[in-house]
Amino acid sequence: MEKPRRSSFRRSALAAGSVVAVTSLLLAGCGSKATEEDAANAESCVDTSGSTIKVGALNSLSGTMAISEVTVRNAIDLAVEQINGAGGVMGKQIQLVGEDGASEPTVFAEKAEKLISSDCVAAVFGGWTSSSRKAMLPVFEGANSLLYYPVQYEGLEASPNIFYTGATTNQQIVPALDYLKEKGIKSLYLVGSDYVFPQTANRIIKAYAEANGIEIKGEDYTPLGSTDFSTIVNKVRSADADAVFNTLNGDSNVAFFREYKNVGLTPQAMPVVSVSIAEEEVGGIGVQNIDGQLTAWNYYQTIDTPVNNEFVKAFKAKFGADKPTSDPMEAAYVSVYLWKNTVEKAQSFDVKAIQDNAGGVTFDAPEGLVTIDGENHHITKTARIGEIRPDGLIYTIWESPGPIEPDPFLKSYPWAAGLSG
């Protein structure tokens, strides 16, 4: 009867922790082979002759994930509207074909197939959970079409047919650890929900800690949706670590932060760094329970740049003044513009031409300048540590010196050598 919570399977993958890497490598391997074979046969049916060009948006508009994914669809709508208003892509107006993934990976695969072969879209934007992405991956590779995926995830994947515009681990978790180390943190306590993303994240954290002389005082997982944190908070309290790294998902965060505050633990004594709490979640937890705690993301509504102010203003004008903008929404907005810029650089809607020309394509995004990496199809992103303030918004207190190159397999980190095995 356990229901997956809103962000519960945001990045849950299809296999148990230790085999994730192997599985994704296998998938990637099979995929690229299929791509070569099918690319010749699968003649694209995309119609580029008219004055419009069709693209697909595939997000869950029903089911448990709807609450998160509807905001992503809103961001895509906004980008399309802006691009059309400014003259379209290579002179063609974008015609958005929307589909509902219904929070079910199999539906995502089915609808992706429909968008590609019967709607003949030039590219698809969407997906949230890792299970939905993994389900769509063979479809896009088989038909040699393009997916733009806008959510931070557990890394260890790089498909030629997917562009990843959310953060991979070295753009979110690793910078958060760098920040803590810089602050003189000598010991950590790890708390997470019991499934793939927290376990993968904690494997990375433990490898980093070992290489950097940080002591891991404890590591605890609770079942998804768990609501009693008294024992875990007791453990955290008596372990007396310098900070807590929190990969809990969904409603569990509410119970955790209330208990944490009630036993007298404060952000000053033992800060908690969270990677799954964005602007929308703060309200449910109650800002008085989480005021002063830290988060790690790439984008916050409060980033004070002309580009972001413009984005926030446009978003609120279209969807309501009370709707905050958050990291995944921004990444979805960016993905549409990156596609447009790549098409215009390639002067073609052809998949091969886009893949060949993607490397080095940039966009001046609300989070700052982003650049597509031609090798792994991720994008450069600026990492930001934020502090939750009493107004319920998150403010940047530290950011990486510049955009960080994506490294989904953590190849450039010697301490991560044993991780993907």
Place this chain on the structure above:
Amino acid sequence: MDVLIGQLATGLSLGSILLLAALGLSLTFGQMGVINMAHGEFIMAGCYTAYVVQQIVSSAGVSLIISLVIGFFIGGAMGALLEITLIQRMYSRPLDTLLVTFGVGLILQQVARDIFGAPAVNVVAPPWLSGGVDILGAVVPKTRIFILVLAVVCVAVLAAVLKVSPMGRRIRAVVQNRDLAETSGISSRKTDITTFFIGSGLAAVAGVALTLIGSTSPTIGQSYLIDAFLVVVVGGLGQIKGTVIAAFTLGFLNSFIEYNTTASLAKVIVFVIIVIFLQVRPQGLFTVRTRSLV
């Protein structure tokens, strides 16, 4: 030492939460034998009652007390309505009751989602309940002490009502022998509705209290439903004292096992212990003859 005290307090607190969630069920399931899968949604109704009252009454302390009272009547009314419209038609068909009430539960969840939205809402705890109390080096949150006190009060009131009030005597009479009770002039229909009203009302009271420690979301009831059934089954049907002892035993077991292992493993071990216990003693800790067991 402070760890031991801390875990004792945690066990006591967890036990009181389980007790509060299961108390209503010990009436409707334990005494009447109705498997009500929508019991969790009555808990949820209590949570949202607390939220709505807080939107109207700004003082968190006053709204908490008001919510406990209003919650009882809202939960009770929902329960009575369910009993009158559906459950009374299927007393002889437990499987149908299970399916129908499960469906009602899903409908109530969706209604909550439509009215309040899917993300959790925030119920602010009153200032006099924030922070903790230092007991021999262990810090016990005041909210948990409040819940413990509330659970004890609820049990005492319920036990007193069942024991001495005319209504309580009628309830016990119908549970023990329906035919004889009817022959003595007791309206078993009215008694059934009353029992269901009290049981469901207590679920909502639990819901109001749970907003102090957890999140208020449409699926909150689901997290407590299984535990509540476990407590009632282990305690034995038809006895409040069984429910009390079972709730605290499970609370202590869970807190000590979790401290020495992990949260996930503790749940597994507790389940295994319950399964073994029920193999040895299928009727639970205590039992009386109820019509469901005849």
